Amino acid sequence: MIDLQHVSKRFLEHVVLDDVNFTVSKGETVALLGPSGVGKSVLLKHIIGLIRPDTGEVLVDGLSVPHLKRKELAQLRTRIGYVFQNGALFDSMDVFENIRLGITDDTSYRDLRFAHERVRECLRLVNLAPEVMQKMPSELSGGMRKRVGIARAIAGKPTYLLYDEPTSGLDPVNSDVIDTLIERLQQELGVTSVVVTHDVRGAFRVADRIALLWQAKIRAVGTAEEIVASKDEAVQQFLERDLEMAVIQGGKD
Amino acid sequence: MRISTVERAVDLRRPIGRISLRVAGHAGRFFFMLVDLFRGLPEWRTWLPYTIEQANLIGYGSMFIVILIAGFAGGVTALQTGYQFTGAYPLYIAGGVISESVILELGPVLTGLILAGRIGASFAAELGTMRVTEQIDALESLGRSPVTHLLLPRCIAGIVVIPALVMFANGIGFFTGFIAAKQSLGITNADFAYGARYFFHSFDMWYSAIKAVAFAFAVTTIPCYIGFNAQQGAEGVGRATTQAVVAASVTILMLDLVLAQVLLGGAR
Numbered sequence: 001m002i003d004l005q006h007v008s009k010r011f012l013e014h015v016v017l018d019d020v021n022f023t024v025s026k027g028e029t030v031a032l033l034g035p036s037g038v039g040k041s042v043l044l045k046h047i048i049g050l051i052r053p054d055t056g057e058v059l060v061d062g063l064s065v066p067h068l069k070r071k072e073l074a075q076l077r078t079r080i081g082y083v084f085q086n087g088a089l090f091d092s093m094d095v096f097e098n099i100r101l102g103i104t105d106d107t108s109y110r111d112l113r114f115a116h117e118r119v120r121e122c123l124r125l126v127n128l129a130p131e132v133m134q135k136m137p138s139e140l141s142g143g144m145r146k147r148v149g150i151a152r153a154i155a156g157k158p159t160y161l162l163y164d165e166p167t168s169g170l171d172p173v174n175s176d177v178i179d180t181l182i183e184r185l186q187q188e189l190g191v192t193s194v195v196v197t198h199d200v201r202g203a204f205r206v207a208d209r210i211a212l213l214w215q216a217k218i219r220a221v222g223t224a225e226e227i228v229a230s231k232d233e234a235v236q237q238f239l240e241r242d243l244e245m246a247v248i249q250g251g252k253d
Numbered sequence: 254m255r256i257s258t259v260e261r262a263v264d265l266r267r268p269i270g271r272i273s274l275r276v277a278g279h280a281g282r283f284f285f286m287l288v289d290l291f292r293g294l295p296e297w298r299t300w301l302p303y304t305i306e307q308a309n310l311i312g313y314g315s316m317f318i319v320i321l322i323a324g325f326a327g328g329v330t331a332l333q334t335g336y337q338f339t340g341a342y343p344l345y346i347a348g349g350v351i352s353e354s355v356i357l358e359l360g361p362v363l364t365g366l367i368l369a370g371r372i373g374a375s376f377a378a379e380l381g382t383m384r385v386t387e388q389i390d391a392l393e394s395l396g397r398s399p400v401t402h403l404l405l406p407r408c409i410a411g412i413v414v415i416p417a418l419v420m421f422a423n424g425i426g427f428f429t430g431f432i433a434a435k436q437s438l439g440i441t442n443a444d445f446a447y448g449a450r451y452f453f454h455s456f457d458m459w460y461s462a463i464k465a466v467a468f469a470f471a472v473t474t475i476p477c478y479i480g481f482n483a484q485q486g487a488e489g490v491g492r493a494t495t496q497a498v499v500a501a502s503v504t505i506l507m508l509d510l511v512l513a514q515v516l517l518g519g520a521r
Contacts, residue, residue, distance in 0.1 A: 050390050077396035088391035091382075104396050156395070 001026055002047055002160065002194065007056035009042060016042050018216035020056070029186050029193040031203035034213035035238065040196040041085065041164050043213065047194065048080050048162060049073050060160070078104035081153030081191075085165045087145035089137035095148055096133040099123070102155030122151035125188070126181055143174035147181065154185065161185065163195040167202050175202060182206045200239055212238060283478050286400075290408060290474075293401040303406035311372055311414045316421075322367050323422035326359040327351065327430035335438040344440045348448025351434060355426035356461050362509055364422040365468035368415055369501035373476035376407055377497030380480030381490035389481070404477050411473030412466065419465035464512055471504040 002024040009017040016039035024030045034040050045051040046058050049065045058065040063076060081102070089098050099119045103109045108118070120130050126147040137145060146166060153161060166182065167175035179202045186193060186206070197203050203210055204224045211221040212235055220227060220235045227235060261267075293300065334350045380403060383389050389399050427449075434440045476497035483493035 045390075048394050050393060074396040074398070077394055080394070082391070082394035084387050084391055084394075086386065088387040090388055090391070091386075101392075101397065102395055152391075152395075 001059075001061065002192070003057075003059040004043070004046065005057040005059070007043075007046060007053045007058060009039070009046070009051065009054050015216050017046075017053070020213075020216075020218055022211060022218055022221075024192055024194055026192055027190060028208050029182075029195065029206055031195045031197055031207035031210045032213055033197060033200060033203050033210055033238065036198055038213050039216060040198075040213050044082075044162050044164050044194060044196050047160075048077060048082055078156055079158055080160045080162060081156065081158035083146070083149050083153045083161065083163045083166055085168060087137070087149035089140075089145060089148055089152070091137055093137075094133065095119075095123075095135050095137070095140070098137065098148060099133075099152045099155050102152035104156035118155055119151075122155050125154060125185065126151045127177070143170055143177065146170065146174075146178060150178075150181065150185070154189065154191075157189075159191060161189075161191045161193045163193065163197075165196055165198070167197065167199050175199065178202075179205050214238070282482070283474075286404070286478050286481070287474065289400045290405055293398060293405045296398070296401045299398075299401040300405040300409065303402060304410045307406045307410035308414050311368075311410055312418065315368060315371055315414075315418055318367055318371060319364055319418050319422050320425055322363050323355075323360060323425035324429040326363050327355055327426035327428065328433040330354045330359065330426070331430040331433035332437055335434065339438065344438060345444040345448035345451070347434050347438055347440055348431075348445035348450075349452030350448075351430035351445075352427055352449040353452050353457065355430060356423050356457050358509075360423035360426050361419050361461050361464040361468060362505065364415070364419045365465070365472060365505045366502055368418070368468075369472050369476075369505060370498050372411060372415075373472050373497045373501040374494050376473065376476040377480035377483070377494045378490060380404075380477060381483030381493040384481060384483045385486050385490060399481070404481065407477055408470075408473040412469045415469035415472060416462055416465035419461065419468075423461060460512075460516055463516065464509065467508045467512060468505050471508060472501050475501045475504060 002022075004020055004022040007017050007020045007022075008015070020043065022032075022043065032040050032043065042051055046053055047060060047065065049058075049068065052066045060076060060080070063072070065073070065076065068076060089095075090101070093101070096116075096119050099122055100109065100115045102122075103115055103118055108114050119133060123130055123132060128144065128147055128151065132140070132144070132148070137148070140148060150163075150166070163182065167178050170178065182193070182195060183206050185191065193206075195203065195206055207224070209221060209223055210227045212219045212227070214234045220230050220232055222230070228239065230236065330351050331347070334347045334354075338344075338346055338350070380389075383403070389403070392399050392402055431445055434445060435442075479493050479497040479500065480490075483489045
């Protein structure tokens, strides 16, 4: 279970998170919606301990992430897969080595035969051919980079998957492919997921619950139906704007 | 109002305080990075393969430029020695001046400075790019330590390979100095060898090696620190790269002075 309690974070004078409470139950997929630059990725990085809160508590499986020692934090991170916005693939390594680094158990990591099988399996899960293994990240398209990033995140068989804008920068077709993939991984691996996105349609499709981060606070949380039925002006404004964008994009397509 | 603006402008307490805080902050973070490097040493199974890779890149990659620099330095030293000493001193002195100049100063310092540019820039740019493209965050998110995967291999490889390159540069500088002295001054092999032996102390090689290790430390750790802490996109990486080269070069020159005073100050 992921539990953020009264988390606040500021960078210099800019308040990014202000007394944020956010909970994700075991096996659940929660989409964190919000406009660009509102602090969704910052919230996600708190969960994995890449950013520490100024105040408040971040609990994962009952462990206080900001107070963990280095080795304990590394241990916790082996249970969390993080999909970065732009893939964050290691430029100097081919796809095989990138995904292999995701195998968090050291003995399995050093066993080349096991690593090969695991990488092949992860590529299959993200709908990529085994031949991609030999390619360098610079040879991959945007959508493929995202999928390799997901493959790396699931290589260590994590309990939690955190997606940071998994569909940003992708065309609608590739966005759908990634959304389908998230749904499929959720069903096949049974992981607890947090999907940070500003794509309302994608969020409605993959999430059990949706939270809206607005002006440094969680403005609304609920199922898709509850969010749509919300009387909150900010929620309606955000939903309408995104649906307008969807119509414009649809028109262009 | 105008007076208060002028007063504020000439009040040095504020900028001095700000600079002091920045320097103290960097010193503290640099110290903690060094502590992390030492703490990562037992995890040799992780850093050793990457270290071998880095040692190859530093060693083979720098060989040509080191030969070039040391070769020219030796040759120029011989020509200038000839210009200064011909007719005034016995020719064999040229052997001593050339060998001592190369071993004590030119070999280590020129190699250090050129590697500060070549390796320092490369370390800072690589790590800076990895930082701004979230590759370092990605490594941490996988439960892996950036210290043992990225910093330690670069630092150890540099600290092992750079002294070897300095010794190699000493040899090349000495050889080209000898050839240039023979050609331009007409010094005999025996005179050159006599001069070189006459002025040589076995400590000179140790001094050269100690300087090389100290310079290697500066050339690796400073750019690694600056690159690792790079911020704000491509501009930040560019700034980090420039800062890394300048900081490593200035540190080499400062270490050169300090080591000369500490190791040679009371020797003669």
